Amino acid sequence: MSDTPSSNSTPSASSFLTRLKVGHRLSLSFATVLSISVIGAITGMVIGDRYEYQSRQALERTLAEREVVFNAKARTHHASIFQRDMVYLLNDPTALSQSIEKYRKATALVSSDFASLKSAYSDTTARSPEELEAYAKVEREYESVAQSYFRNVEVLLTKIEALDAAGSEADLATAQTLLLEAGTDPSFMGGHMFANTLQELATITDAETAKEVNALAATARLRRSIIFLSLTISIAIASVLVYVISRSIVRPLRVVGEVAQQVTQEGRFDLQAPITTQDEVASVASSLNKLIEKVRSLLSEKELRAQELETTNTELVSTQKKMIAQEKLASLGSLTAGIAHEIKNPLNFVNNFAEIAVELVDDLTDDIEDQKEQLDVEFYGDTIEVLDSLKTLVGKIDHHGKRADGIVANMLQHSRSGESEWKEININELVKESINLAYHGMRAKQSDFNLEFDNDYDDSIEAIEASPQDLSRVFLNIASNACYAIYQRQLGEGDDFKPLLKVRTRQQDDQVTIYIRDNGHGMTPEVKAKVFDQFFTTKPTGEGTGLGLSLSYNIVVEQHQGTMNVESESGIYTDFIVTLPKSSAK
């Protein structure tokens, strides 16, 4: 809306022009300019020629009239002074008759001249009042003054012809007298008068002629003016058209160019060139728009591809990690399993034979007790003592054999992780079950053990993909340790201590986090640093294998691609934080 008023005058022309092709626009303007100049020149020439023709006609007529008037005047004038010549010719009859003849011819010519004038002046168009008035006077005087003069002269000439001026002195004198009298007689003044009148008309026709000559010159000027004017107009129109057309081409082109520049320099592929015309610029703009569209779709396709590739890559990397972990676990597992089995069989014999040995010692003791009366007291005492020692020792073999068996069983469990089934599970349920199991397991062992729960399970957690058997083992381990820690603190502090197990589950983006916090005896930083190490335990010998948390760590971190952290303060609390991805790659 910031357009100046001058540009408001062209929109209709512009909009008309923008509907035409550039070529058509150019042709149209050339045609317009050319036709204006050609029509102008032709019009100028035609009008000029016509006026010139008319002026020339008028001039010719005027010139002819002028000639007639001048001839008539000259002849009349000549006729009016005939007596002066004749006086000297009276002696020569031949010359006299010639002179008379000449006069008569002149008067005849005057009358024919007058007839010509009369016919010429019968057309009164384009004549000034002065001219008409002068002609009317001529006509009037011709009828009255000139005719009577010619008649008087004819009478006089007839008289003179009748006389024999060359032969007789008397006739000569009479003729001379007649002629001289005629020179002074007012009735012979008519010729002179008429000549004067004619002279007046001649003066006017002269002026008319001069006017006609001027008019002719004016027509030439008019023609030049028309041609010049038409050329000027064509130049002006050509200039306007050049401006309008170049604007109608350049402006949309510039807009298209600006859009193209913005697109390429700023990478703004959401832009589109406006299509305001219907010409080649419009097709350029629409081609540019298609190009932009194409580039944009190619770019977004490329981006999509890249994203897909990235996703695939991420999946591949995570699958690879998991595979490596599983491979490691599997190879380590099969090795462990192999060793464990090889140990397990001889261990079974050790345990079983130890049990049998205990039984046999008991049997033997019973037999000796039965035979006590018949035995030497000292021998009896020694034997019973040896049997007691034997029983104790075999009992130790049995005890430590069972301990080794427990370790082997744990190692087998350890080696089996990673082989178990994967499915979608409800983590809340799994955690609840595992914790319950641990709690009741602890209560079965320690009847005075009790615990208060503070549970907050996030019900919005969706199913996650995991190995439920292995994860159960993880939470069972953590919860069992928590119960153990709580029980240890309870033993130390007595009834004032309020045992509490806090369980939280949370969902964040693509992972779920499980917090299990006990207010047991906690850990020192040294213990905390080794808590996930294999065979590390703080429990008394025989109660812990040191494999529980290391196994749990493997299950969470390597098998499930999650994280497992512990926070603790000695004597206050321990908090296990397990994070599991919703899907640890397929």
Next chain:
Amino acid sequence: MNEAIYILVVDDEPDAELMFRHKFRKEIKSKKVDFQFALSASEALNYLELPAHRTEATLILSDINMPGMNGLELLKVIKQKYTELPVLMVTAYGDDASQQTAKDYGASGFINKPVDFTQLKKDIFSLVES
């Protein structure tokens, strides 16, 4: 049920015999149970080839992991030849797959090592009574 239960134990461990004889020493003494031992599957099959031995045997207790023919293969063969003969499988690898295979082949029971002899005795008596 006055007749003794005659059990054929198939185990590649020679000490198994000693162990079973001691674990069941009271039952053997009271002639409730008698044992025959085979160190391999083929030895067991050879033993059963004799009609007298076959009719004598009340029950077979076989280990799974043995060199040569393993316990499951032995089970298959025995169940094909002597349909009525009950077989109990014993293994240290208590995996689901072999347990399922044992069941499919017609094993009467599946016992995990280390063997709980108290339980084993109960199982044997209930199996023979039925």
